[in-house]
Amino acid sequence: MEGTMSDHQRIKEKLNRVLAEFVEQEPVTGLSVGIIYDNKMLYAKGFGVKNIETGEAVNETTLYHMASVSKTLVAAGIMRLVELGKITLDDYVVDHLPYFTLSDGQYRKITIRQLLTHTSGLPDEDEFEWDRPQYDELSLERYVKSVKDRHLLWEPGTNFYYSNIGYEILGDLIAKVTGVSFEQYMRENILLPSGMRDGTFLKQEASDTSLATPHVLGIENGYGGRVSDVFPYNRAHGPSSTLYANAIDMCSYAIAQLKQEVLSADCYDLMWRKYADTGYGPEMEGIGLSWFLGEYKGLRLVSHAGRDTGFRSHLVILPDKGIAVCVMTNSDYQGLKVVWQSVLDFLLGEEVPYIKKSLAHDLAGWTMSHGIEAAAERFRSIQPSQLDRYLVSEPELQFIADTLFERGARQESEQLRELSYRIFGEQH
Incomplete structure (x- = not known):
């Protein structure tokens, strides 16, 4: 797909048409798409509305709650500390967080690497208390102390089991090792170096005029989105879930991953190495350090998806092609796989007349x-x-x-x- 500016313009016009048609034919409220091709930003655009009640249009600077895509940045934050010699991946968590305990004494064996790869044996969180958010800097520490009655599912290092709890622990560990808040550390060491000028883990820092409103599925006024009663923010769950970013931010972040600009090549070798099987299918069959690993049409694929109340997101990268696609929506009931797959197919040279x-x-x-x-x-x-x-x-x-x-x-x-x-x- 390399070519002249007019070639790129035709590509953009085709994307504009098929993406606009998708938003028009589906009950989705807002959708933003960022695309990297040949390690450069090719496309960043928004469709639909930020809020179905106001009708305000989405654009490329609209901020979305990125949900679990946040975890990939946490992995980068941890690897930065590894590079600096502040920690090692095989450090025991209790060595840095002495107040971390579980009802099962095997918790002492849990390592930083196991938290990153979801192989710690921790269960998942099922109550994020979006309706009872905490905003103070000690939220993470309180959360880590609150899991003391949880039971391990099995011995650490034995099996893969996706756990948001593990990432809150990682966020608190970052804060304690660095002596600054998790959010400040992430902004200074990962977000800004990645070119994410509008990105933040603190909702208070996200511009109200740019932030998309979450929508859930309703039938009260016809089938489709309605504004959610709660916004999915709680500082106690920042590391697992609360990155706020727009299409341009996510393009910058994807470029930083493809060019390995923020971390060394050795770090990416560790992050994109398979540590366990997930059972999630060929595109996400393995887990690295936060990133899911697999193949798409014979090409190496690294990715992460996210879903919380009112939002969905998906970031997919083809490292060997210099291609990345990020898709974000403020509708938690709208699947995005068909969108990113269609865009990838188009970038790989296939004819894509429409998104199904x-x-x-x-x-x-x-x-x-x-x-x-x-x-x-x-x-x-x-x-x-x-x-x-x-x-x-x-x-x-x-x-x-x-x-x-x-x-x-x-x-x-x-x-x-x-x-x-x-x-x-x-x-x-």
């Missing part, structure tokens, strides 16, 4: 507005040749049903389960 439309969202919307019989008839009316334009996923329809159930829309949830059975049960 979600069949699950289409039929769920029809069920809410016209009833289950009409939705079933709509599916039957789709010709096999037309079905190629749709992303057909039974798990996605089940996810939507589960989401509505959690929101209290139990009757509508049951309708979607019945619809799923009619459609996919018939095909099995």
Whole structure:
């Protein structure tokens, strides 16, 4: 795809068209996309709205809650301390945080490397208390002390199990080793050196005029996004979840990873080395130091996704091609895999006339507005040749049903389960 400025302009025009069509056809509220090609920023643009109630447009400087993509920066922060000789990856956590305890005495064996690779044996957190946020600098320390009654799932170093708890512990460790707050250390040592001028882990520092509003799935005013009652911020969960960044920031960060500008090549060799199998499929089959490792169409892929209340994000990098794609949305119910895969295919030279439309969202919307019989008839009316334009996923329809159930829309949830059975049960 290297070429003249006019070639790049045609690429951008094609991206503008297919991404705008995707946002128009899906119940997504806002979407931003940043693209690196040949180790340079090719594209950064926003679509849709920051807030469905105000209609304010998204652009390339709109800030999103990046959720678990945050963890990749924490890994970089830890590796910077390794480079400086402040810590080693095989240090025991208790050597730096003597107040860290668990109900299982094996916690003393947990190392920094095991926290980074989700092989510590720690369980995951299931209550982030977004509705009861903490804002003070001691939030992380209090959180680390609060996990004292948790049980290890197995002996440290034995198996992979994704744990947000481990990253809060890493954030507190950074603060204690450096003597400054986690957020200050990250800004000075990772964000700014990566060129992320608007990026921050502190919501208080994120510009209110730039920050996207979180949206959850609703049916009260028609099927689609509604503004979330809570914003997913709690300083006690900063390291695992609360990076705020825009498309330009994420392009700068991706370039820094591709060019290995912030850390040494040795650090990237360690970060992008497989430590355990995840069981997550070919694109994320291994875990490095925070990063998921796999392949995409025969190419080495490193990535991380994120999802919290009202937001989703995905950063994917093809290190051997100098390509990266970051996709962000302020709708927590909208899958992004179809977007980044379509963009990658396009960058790899494939013809991509459109991004596939979600069949699950289409039929769920029809069920809410016209009833289950009409939705079933709509599916039957789709010709096999037309079905190629749709992303057909039974798990996605089940996810939507589960989401509505959690929101209290139990009757509508049951309708979607019945619809799923009619459609996919018939095909099995």
